[in-house]
Amino acid sequence: MKFLDRAKIYVESGAGGAGCVSFRREKFIEFGGPNGGDGGRGGHVWIEAVDNLNTLIDFRYQQHYRAKNGRPGEGSNRTGADAADLVIKAPTGTQVFEEDEETLIADLDAPGERVLLAKGGNGGFGNARFKSSTNQAPRHANAGQPAEKRTVWLRLKLIADIGLVGLPNAGKSTFLAAVTAAKPKIADYPFTTLYPGLGVVRVGEGQSFVLADIPGLIEGAHEGAGIGDRFLGHVERCAALLHLVDGTQDDVADAYETVRRELDAYGGGLGGKSEIVALNKIDALAPEAVEEKARALEAAAGTAVLRVSGATGAGVKALLYKLADIALGREDAEAAAGEDNAWTP
Numbered sequence: 620m621k622f623l624d625r626a627k628i629y630v631e632s633g634a635g636g637a638g639c640v641s642f643r644r645e646k647f648i649e650f651g652g653p654n655g656g657d658g659g660r661g662g663h664v665w666i667e668a669v670d671n672l673n674t675l676i677d678f679r680y681q682q683h684y685r686a687k688n689g690r691p692g693e694g695s696n697r698t699g700a701d702a703a704d705l706v707i708k709a710p711t712g713t714q715v716f717e718e719d720e721e722t723l724i725a726d727l728d729a730p731g732e733r734v735l736l737a738k739g740g741n742g743g744f745g746n747a748r749f750k751s752s753t754n755q756a757p758r759h760a761n762a763g764q765p766a767e768k769r770t771v772w773l774r775l776k777l778i779a780d781i782g783l784v785g786l787p788n789a790g791k792s793t794f795l796a797a798v799t800a801a802k803p804k805i806a807d808y809p810f811t812t813l814y815p816g817l818g819v820v821r822v823g824e825g826q827s828f829v830l831a832d833i834p835g836l837i838e839g840a841h842e843g844a845g846i847g848d849r850f851l852g853h854v855e856r857c858a859a860l861l862h863l864v865d866g867t868q869d870d871v872a873d874a875y876e877t878v879r880r881e882l883d884a885y886g887g888g889l890g891g892k893s894e895i896v897a898l899n900k901i902d903a904l905a906p907e908a909v910e911e912k913a914r915a916l917e918a919a920a921g922t923a924v925l926r927v928s929g930a931t932g933a934g935v936k937a938l939l940y941k942l943a944d945i946a947l948g949r950e951d952a953e954a955a956a957g958e959d960n961a962w963t964p
Contacts (some may be wrong), residue, residue, distance in 0.1 A: 624775040624815075624853070625954035626678035633661025633686040633702040635740035636764025637746070641694030642756070653750050655692055658742030658763045659699035662686030665706045666734050671819060672710040675775050686737070689763060699742055706733075709773060712856065716772040723806060724771065728778065728856070736771060740764030774852070777815060779831035780946035782854030784882065785863040786874050787834075790899040792816070794863060794929035795832045798939060815853045822939050828946035829866040831857065851885050859945045861894035861938075864916055866900045871912045872919035896920045897938060902928040 636658025643651025684707055690699035714917035715724040715734065725734040743761030750757060783791045791868050799818025816832040833850040854860065862878060864871050875896065898916055902908045909926055916924045925941070927934035 623676045623679055623848070624673050624777075626675040626773045627682065628771060628773060629683045630664045630707070630737045630769050630771065631683075632664050632737035632767045633688045634766040635659070635661050635742040636689035636691040636699035637762045638743035638745035638760030639660045639692035639694060639697075640746045640758055640760045643695070652755065653746040653757055654694055654696045655745030655760055656694070656697040657745050657748065658692045658698060658761075660742050661689045661739030661763065661766060662702035663704045663735055663739045664737040665708050666702060666709055666713075666715060666725070666727070666736055668711040668713060668732045669708050669937045670709065670711050670730040670732055673777065674710065675713070675773055678763075678773060680798045686739060688766070688768075689739070689742050691763075691790050692742065692760070695749055696745075696802040701742075702739065704739070707736075709729040709798045710775055712776045713778060714774045716774060718770040718772070720772050731768050737767040740766055763853075776856055777817060777831055777853040778829070778856055779817060779854070780828040780858050781820075781830050781861045781883030781942050782857035783830060783832040783863065784854065784860050784878055785899075786865065786868075786878060789863045789874075791863055792834045794899065794927075794935075795830060797932060798935060799830060815850050820939060821941070825922065826943055826947060828943060830861075830942075849940055851882075851889065855887045855889065857892065858948075859942070860889070861942060862894055862896045862920075863899045864896065866898045866909065866912055867903050868916040871898065871916045875916055876918050890914050894920075894939060895925065895938070895945075896922060897925040897927045897934075899927055899929060901926045901933060902931045904927065 636659050639655035641655040642654065643654045645651060648949045654708050664684060684705060686705040687702040689702050692699045709727060711727060711730050715727070716722060717724060727734065741764045743763045745755045746760045749759065783795065785791055795816055795818050798820050818830050819827055820830050821827040831853055832852055845885060862875065864874050868874050898909070898913050898918065913924045925934055925938050929935065
């Protein structure tokens with residue numbers, strides 16, 4: 620399934636039904652009077668967040684959404700039926716913007732959250748509404764209110780607890796595949812990951828969190844270099860970032876600082892998020908080289924660095940418990956870290 624995180628749609632509510640001009644005509648009733656009913660209301664157009672979608676691909680194949688019109692009124696004071704509302708389903712985390720792509724209408728960050736995009740027109744009054752002592756046989760009725768038309772942009776920001784960042788070929792996809800049931804593409808060339816990937820990490824009974832992998836960042840990404848800048852918005856909602864650094868690189872400190880500069884330049888609060896730094900691919904290094912590069916990375920990051928290998932699983936379990944402490948935010952997280960509960964993809 621293709622990943623699509625931006626879509627343009629056109630919505631139109633239903634118009635109100637017209638009121639009816641009618642008079643009561645029955646045998647032996649000389650002065651029946653007006654009995655035209657009101658028109659029905661047109662359908663509203665809503666957008667609702669659901670948690671069983673994770674892409675906007677459906678909006679590539681259907682861009683126009685139109686609710687039905689209300690039914691017109693009829694004689695014998697019969698009111699026209701209201702039209703059913705049209706509900707557009709979108710993934711949780713979808714932002715709705717005006718046509719200018721800058722004015723935010725709504726941020727659907729919780730399942731079941733619903734926003735009105737276009738209001739259905741009210742039905743028109745029938746001639747029975749205009750009856751009075753001075754106008755006992757009105758011969759006019761109101762037309763229903765017209766429909767509302769609107770063009771909006773949808774932009775998806777994935778809902779994840781932890782975001783994976785790093786340079787291309789830092790081993791992010793390998794790590795995601797090792798700790799979750801996700802099946803990202805893995806290869807030995809840069810930019811293997813073209814779209815964000817999500818996986819659920821389970822660290823014990825009732826203990827799980829969502830991990831998001833985005834394409835690798837390169838220098839100048841915040842200005843559009845590479846493809847990682849397109850997807851940085853998907854980690855804006857994360858509680859913390861897992862920064863993987865390829866241990867086989869000559870200068871791990873420079874690799875770390877390159878990504879940090881891009882995060883700070885992008886904005887969106889990414890620069891201030893909690894960060895866990897891990898030296899990856901330690902299986903490809905001698906023990907002395909691992910310690911040497913870990914010290915260099917700690918000096919650059921100003922924090923402790925974990926040693927892991929997504930390929931062999933070395934150091935992964937301790938890292939997952941540390942991520943769970945942040946993602947779950949439980950007071951007994953430290954106690955859970957001591958339990959011998961095996962994590963499973």
